[in-house]
Amino acid sequence: MSLQSKLESGKFAISCECGPLKGTDTTELMENVEVLKGKVDAANVTDQQSSVMRLGSLVTSALLVKAGLEPIFQMTCRDRNRIALQSDLLGAWVLGIKNVLALTGDLPALGDHPGAMGVFDLDSVTLLRAITRLNEGFDMTGNELTGKPAFFPGAVVKVESNTEASTELQIAKMQKKVTAGAKFIQTQAVYDARSFEKFIKRVEKFNVPVMAGIIPLKTAAMAKYMNASVAGVHVPDDLIAKMEAVAKEDRAKTGIQIAADLIKQMKPMCQGVHIMAIGWEKRVPQIIAEAGL
Amino acid sequence: MILSEQKPFDEILGYLEKDKSVFILGCNGCAQSSGSGGPEQVAEMKDRLTEAGKNVTGTKVIDFLCGKALVKSELKGKVDQLEAADAVLVLTCGIGVQAVAASVNKPVYPGCDTVNLGGSRGEWEGSERCYECGQCLLYYTGGICPLTACTKSLVSGACGGANNGKCEISPDRDCGWELIYNRLKERGLLDRLAEIIEPLDHKKIMPRPEMMSTSRYALEQSDKEVKA
Numbered sequence: 300m301s302l303q304s305k306l307e308s309g310k311f312a313i314s315c316e317c318g319p320l321k322g323t324d325t326t327e328l329m330e331n332v333e334v335l336k337g338k339v340d341a342a343n344v345t346d347q348q349s350s351v352m353r354l355g356s357l358v359t360s361a362l363l364v365k366a367g368l369e370p371i372f373q374m375t376c377r378d379r380n381r382i383a384l385q386s387d388l389l390g391a392w393v394l395g396i397k398n399v400l401a402l403t404g405d406l407p408a409l410g411d412h413p414g415a416m417g418v419f420d421l422d423s424v425t426l427l428r429a430i431t432r433l434n435e436g437f438d439m440t441g442n443e444l445t446g447k448p449a450f451f452p453g454a455v456v457k458v459e460s461n462t463e464a465s466t467e468l469q470i471a472k473m474q475k476k477v478t479a480g481a482k483f484i485q486t487q488a489v490y491d492a493r494s495f496e497k498f499i500k501r502v503e504k505f506n507v508p509v510m511a512g513i514i515p516l517k518t519a520a521m522a523k524y525m526n527a528s529v530a531g532v533h534v535p536d537d538l539i540a541k542m543e544a545v546a547k548e549d550r551a552k553t554g555i556q557i558a559a560d561l562i563k564q565m566k567p568m569c570q571g572v573h574i575m576a577i578g579w580e581k582r583v584p585q586i587i588a589e590a591g592l
Numbered sequence: 593m594i595l596s597e598q599k600p601f602d603e604i605l606g607y608l609e610k611d612k613s614v615f616i617l618g619c620n621g622c623a624q625s626s627g628s629g630g631p632e633q634v635a636e637m638k639d640r641l642t643e644a645g646k647n648v649t650g651t652k653v654i655d656f657l658c659g660k661a662l663v664k665s666e667l668k669g670k671v672d673q674l675e676a677a678d679a680v681l682v683l684t685c686g687i688g689v690q691a692v693a694a695s696v697n698k699p700v701y702p703g704c705d706t707v708n709l710g711g712s713r714g715e716w717e718g719s720e721r722c723y724e725c726g727q728c729l730l731y732y733t734g735g736i737c738p739l740t741a742c743t744k745s746l747v748s749g750a751c752g753g754a755n756n757g758k759c760e761i762s763p764d765r766d767c768g769w770e771l772i773y774n775r776l777k778e779r780g781l782l783d784r785l786a787e788i789i790e791p792l793d794h795k796k797i798m799p800r801p802e803m804m805s806t807s808r809y810a811l812e813q814s815d816k817e818v819k820a
Contacts, residue, residue, distance in 0.1 A: 381791060403751045406743060406761055417744065424748035425791045439791075457752040464770035464777075465754050471785040472749040479788060487752060530755040 302341040302369055302398055303451040305571075306483050306508040312571035313592060314371060314485065314510060315583045317342045317363065319354035325362065331580040332366045338584045341369040341398060343485070343573070350377065350410025357387055361394040371453065372396045375404025380420040385429055385438055392448035400453045400485065401426040401476075424475045427452055431480030454481035457531035458489050458498045458512075470501055477505045485573040487531040488514035490538055490557075492564035499568045510571035515558040515579055515586060518550060519543040555582060559589035566590075594622040594685040596704040598633065604681065605644055607701040611678035614646050615670070616703075617692060618653040619684035628704045629653075629683030637683060637703065649676040657688030663695045674698065711740045726796030732784050734775035739792075741768025747789040 305312040317331055335342055342363060346356040360370035372391050379387065391399065403422045407415040421429065429439050436447040454476040460466040473484065484502075489495045489511055499509065514532075516522050519542040522534035538557055545553045562572050572592075576583050608614055616634050624630030631653045638648045650673030654666045667674060674680070680696055682689045683703040693700035711721035721740035729738060729747060739745040743761045750769035753760035757770050776782050 403744065403746065405753070408761060419744050419746065420794070421791050422744075422746050422748045422751075424788060428788070455752070461755065462757045462770060464757065464773040465750065465767070467782075468750040468769055468773050468785070469752070474786065475748060475788055530753050530760060 300340070301451075302371070303482070305340055309570070311566065311592070312340045312508075312510065313338075313574070313587060314341045314343060314571065315339045315574045315576060315580065316345060317359070317368075317370075317580065318345045318348055318577075319356065319359040321351070321353045323354070325354070325359075328359065329362070329366060332363060332368045334581050335583060336366070336368045338587055339368075339574075340571075341371050343371040343373055343400060343575075346373040346375045346402070346404070347378065347410075348405075350405045350407045350412070350415075352410070352412055357391055357394075357396075360391065360396045364395040369398065370396055371398040371400050373400045373402060374426065375402045376419050376421045376423070376426055377404030377407065377417055378415075380418055381429065381439055384421060384426060385433065388430060388433055388448065388450070389444075392450065397449070398451045398453060399430055400455065401430065401481070402455060423454055424472065424479045427454060427476055427479035427481050434480075451482055452480050453483040453485060455485050455487065456502075456509075457487045459487070459491075459494055459531050459533045461533075473502055474505060477507050481507060483508045483510065483571075485510045486512040488512045488525075488575065489565065490532070490534045490561065492561060492568075494533075495565050496568055508570035510573040511562075511565045511569045513558050513561060513572050513574045513586070515574070515576060515582070516542055516554040517577075517579070518554075551579075551582070555586050555589055558586050559591075562586070562590035562592070566592075593625060594687070595707040595709055596623055596626045596628045596685045597707060598628045598683065598704050599702070601640060604637075604701070604703055605641075608641070608646060608679060608681070611699070612647055613649050613677045613679075614641060615649050615674050615677035615680045615698075616641070616651040617657065617680060617682045617684070618651070619655075619657040619688050620653055621656045621658070621684075623657070623684040623688065623704065624653075626704075629688075633683055637681070641681075649673045657682065657684045658691050660691045660695050663691055667696070711737075724797070725792060727793055729789060732787050732789060733772045734779060734781055734784070736768065736772045736775055738768060738772060741766075741771055743768070747792065749785065 302312055315335055319328060344356040344360045347353050356373050360372040363370040401423045407417045430450050430452045432439055433448055434450055436444050456473045457469050460469055484507055519539050522539045525532040526534055574583055574586060616637055618629040618634035634651050634653055638651055641648055650670055652670050654663060656662055679699040679701055681701050681703045682692045686706045689702045711723045723737060723739035725739055738747055743759050754767035757767055759765040759767050776784055
């Protein structure tokens, strides 16, 4: 069953992340694909995440199609203008890619080519509108297409914010994303089921399936780093203490247990989970099993 | 006001690698205010180049190097020193360097880089900046420009990068969209946040062709007038 059919029929869906590496060696990527196939409904393919130059998400998504794992093609507005974005979307459809996750993208200054120009000709909202328009058979300026795609577009939202303005801006933007055509939402990593519940209550009215973001903790240091440096991620102190308390050889087990518990707590409130394993792709099946999915 | 800063000395020496002698020009306008090409910096440059083995045939600081008529008249008394130089080093903004290059039949080198002021048109205390986008969006954003206040110039709202109200690019920079949110809230205009703004028309953001061929500076005369 495709991600779209699952979410549209109200079933609980599981997605994970496949990040291409820097270079042409796809061995590890394809190993991960084999492990994840049949365990998840779809896998996000990141688009030069954190503005670090890598093998591209369009090509990698096509590799996933070929290998039999449904991709969610992540598309940022950082590197392409509206002509290239629309053209790559047409290309994606021709290559058998159905799910597109529309993102604004990080600033190039934060990546490994800090002098690169950040394009941002479109942003997540206007990219979603462009995708919707292509689905209708037209490009952004109203020219008719010969053959049209039928993408299943999605978007992301940050659940945790530390200012009122940021919280409200995220919700206002989520509404715009849905208006512009987003059919599903994946969230930034959540570590507190109560804040997730608060968030879900606010966005219920948008009537769009939400997949809760999960990043398994590997160490307490990782949690502290994310709290300090990753906007929209907040690991509560009790989880950090839990990670600190366990012996080194049991850390992975505890991190996976925490992730599985969070999934169990949030499952009744949402329509799916999006597991971002960050190097632990091969352990995703274990997280899914522990969560009882 | 145009802000300029002096290039690294090694870069300037690199330009002059094949030249034995040089004439230095400075500007008493913006470059003087920038501390990059006023009388003090011209004298200093003369010393450094002399020390580096170059023959400085002469120097001159002109009120506004961007005015070609002014450049020509002010340099009349310096013709011999100019003639004796292999090249001319100009300590001012890009307009001044181009005005000198158009007026003096010598290799003319820039001694400064012109700094992009991101829409500022002067050295003032305020934080307001205009992007000159040709499609003013201030109605939607509570009178705060998203193109200059947001690092990514986003028109659809905040990205996910803000932390404690600050932009991910620097803890010193406010998230422009949080400023916009707070302003809209204060004025009772939060419904404006729901408006989806069309992608920018970059035809309007690019300088018009006629704007790229004249400085439009009040002191400048048109090329026609200078020729006459």
